[in-house]
Amino acid sequence: MTPLLQVKNVAKMYGARIGCTEVNFDLYPGEVMGIVGESGSGKSTLLNSLAGHLTPDRGEVIFDTRADGPVDTVTMSEPQRRMLSRTDWAFVHQHARDGLRMSVSAGGNIGERLMAVGDRHYGSIRERAADWLGRVEIADSRIDDRPSAFSGGMQQRLQIARNLVTGPRLVFMDEPTGGLDVSVQARLLDLLRGLVREMGLSAIIVTHDLAVVRLLADRLMVMKDGHVVESGLTDQVLDDPQHGYTQLLVSSVLQV
Amino acid sequence: MIELNNVSKSFTLHNQGSAVIPVMEGASLSVKPSECVGLIGASGAGKSTLMRVIYGNYLAASGSVMVGGTDVATAEPREILELRRHTLGYVSQFLRVVPRVATLDVVAEPLLAVGTPVNAARDKAASLLAQLNIPERLWSLSPTTFSGGEQQRVNIARGFAHDYPALLLDEPTASLDAQNRATVLELIAGAKARGAAIVGIFHDETAREQVCDRFINVSAFSPRSAA
Numbered sequence: 001m002t003p004l005l006q007v008k009n010v011a012k013m014y015g016a017r018i019g020c021t022e023v024n025f026d027l028y029p030g031e032v033m034g035i036v037g038e039s040g041s042g043k044s045t046l047l048n049s050l051a052g053h054l055t056p057d058r059g060e061v062i063f064d065t066r067a068d069g070p071v072d073t074v075t076m077s078e079p080q081r082r083m084l085s086r087t088d089w090a091f092v093h094q095h096a097r098d099g100l101r102m103s104v105s106a107g108g109n110i111g112e113r114l115m116a117v118g119d120r121h122y123g124s125i126r127e128r129a130a131d132w133l134g135r136v137e138i139a140d141s142r143i144d145d146r147p148s149a150f151s152g153g154m155q156q157r158l159q160i161a162r163n164l165v166t167g168p169r170l171v172f173m174d175e176p177t178g179g180l181d182v183s184v185q186a187r188l189l190d191l192l193r194g195l196v197r198e199m200g201l202s203a204i205i206v207t208h209d210l211a212v213v214r215l216l217a218d219r220l221m222v223m224k225d226g227h228v229v230e231s232g233l234t235d236q237v238l239d240d241p242q243h244g245y246t247q248l249l250v251s252s253v254l255q256v
Numbered sequence: 257m258i259e260l261n262n263v264s265k266s267f268t269l270h271n272q273g274s275a276v277i278p279v280m281e282g283a284s285l286s287v288k289p290s291e292c293v294g295l296i297g298a299s300g301a302g303k304s305t306l307m308r309v310i311y312g313n314y315l316a317a318s319g320s321v322m323v324g325g326t327d328v329a330t331a332e333p334r335e336i337l338e339l340r341r342h343t344l345g346y347v348s349q350f351l352r353v354v355p356r357v358a359t360l361d362v363v364a365e366p367l368l369a370v371g372t373p374v375n376a377a378r379d380k381a382a383s384l385l386a387q388l389n390i391p392e393r394l395w396s397l398s399p400t401t402f403s404g405g406e407q408q409r410v411n412i413a414r415g416f417a418h419d420y421p422a423l424l425l426d427e428p429t430a431s432l433d434a435q436n437r438a439t440v441l442e443l444i445a446g447a448k449a450r451g452a453a454i455v456g457i458f459h460d461e462t463a464r465e466q467v468c469d470r471f472i473n474v475s476a477f478s479p480r481s482a483a
Binding site: 028031186187189190193197214215218219232233235236239240242243244247248251 | 267268269270271308312313314315333334336337352354355356357368369
C-alpha cells in the first residue's frame with residue numbers, strides 16, 4: 001500500500017530559531033495521527049508546513065494524488081497546491097472564525113467549497129449543505145443564519161462540515177476541541193470518530209490534550225523544542241512512554 | 257497462535273533519577289488455537305504486564321512476541337492496529353469509551369471496524385448484551401454512567417463481538433455475580449470451541465479450573481536481581 005503522505009526530513013526555521021526539524025513519518029490511508037507537545041514545541045509549525053500554509057526550508061512532503069500518484073507538494077506549482085487544498089485536503093482551525101466566513105450564511109459557508117471545485121447548481125448545493133448540517137447536528141432551520149449567530153461549538157461543527165463536504169482524503173486539525181466545554185468536546189469527538197470511520201479519512205491532529213488523542217488517534221508523535229522525541233502506537237506511547245519528556249507529560253495529567 | 261520467546265521488559269524512569277526497574281526476563285510461552293492458558297502469580301508479579309506486552313501497549317525490551325505471524329515487539333503501528341482489528345482481542349479491566357456513545361454502538365464498534373454491515377453488527381451486539389443481562393432500556397445510553405459490574409459486562413460483550421482468533425482476558429469474571437460469571441465462562445468456552453487461542457488472568461479459582469487448560473506462573477519470569 002502506498003502511504004497517503006510521506007514526510008521526509010522536513011524542517012522550518014524562523015531565522016536562527018528552530019520551528020521544527022528532522023520530521024519524518026509516513027501516513028497511510030485511514031490512519032489518524034496525533035501530534036502532542038507543550039506550546040512552543042513546533043506542533044502547529046509542522047502542521048502548517050505540511051498543509052502548505054508555510055513553506056518548509058528543507059525536506060519533502062509527498063502526497064499521493066488521485067491523478068498523478070505521489071507528488072512533492074513543496075515543489076509543486078501554487079495553482080496545483082491550491083486545487084489540492086480544495087479537493088483532497090481539509091484544514092480545521094483551532095478558532096472556527098479563522099476557517100469560516102463570518103458574514104456569509106451557514107449554507108453559504110458549506111456551498112463555497114463546493115463551488116470552488118466546480119459545482120454550480122444552486123438546488124443541489126443547498127441540498128448538500130443541508131445534508132452536512134444534519135451530519136454535524138446543526139438544525140436545518142439554521143441554514144440561512146450567519147455563523148456569527150452560532151455558539152462556539154456550533155461554529156466548530158460548521159467548520160468541520162465546510163471542510164468535509166468535498167470528500168477530502170486528508171484532514172489537518174489544529175486543536176479541534178480547544179476552547180470548547182467538555183460536553184461539546186465529547187460530542188465533537190464522537191462526530192469526528194464516526195466521520196473518520198465512514199469516510200475512511202486520514203487525519204493529523206495537533207492537540208495538547210492527551211485524552212483527546214487517546215480516543216481519536218491511532219498513532220502519536222511527541223514533540224519538544226521542534227524535535228520529534230518519540231512516536232508510536234498511541235496507547236503504547238501513553239502507557240509505556242520511553243522518553244523522559246513523554247513520561248513527564250503523561251504523569252502531569254490531572255485525574256478527574 | 258501466540259508465541260513469546262525470551263521476552264524481557266524494564267521501565268526506565270527518566271524523571272526519577274533515571275531509575276531502571278526490570279520487571280520481566282526470559283518470558284516464553286506458546287498458546288495453540290483452542291487452548292486457554294491461565295496466568296498465575298502474586299499481585300505485582302507481572303501478569304498484566306505480560307498481557308500488555310502481548311497486546312502491544314508495553315514495548316518489549318528484547319525477545320519476540322509473535323501473534324498470528326506478526327511480531328508485536330517490532331511491528332509498525334499500523335501492523336499492530338491491523339492485528340488488533342482482525343486477530344487479537346483484549347478485554348481489559350476497565351472500560352474506556354467516548355462519552356455519549358450508546359452502549360449498543362460501543363459493543364458493535366469492533367464489528368464495524370472489520371467491515372460488518374451496521375444492521376448485522378447491531379444484531380450481534382444486541383444478542384450479546386441480552387446474554388449478559390444488560391437490560392434493553394440501557395442499550396441506548398452511554399455506559400459511562402453504568403455500575404461497575406454493568407461496565408464490566410459491556411466490556412466483555414465488546415471483546416466477544418468479533419470472533420478474534422486470539423483473545424486476552426484480564427480478569428473477565430471479577431465483580432460479577434454467579435449467573436453472569438457462568439455466562440462469561442460459556443462465552444469463553446464458545447470462543448475456545450471455535451478455535452481461539454486465549455490467555456487469561458482469573459483470580460477466581462473455580463472459574464480458572466473450569467476454562468483453563470494449563471497454567472503459567474509468571475513469577476518464573478521475574479528478574480533474579482529484583483527477587
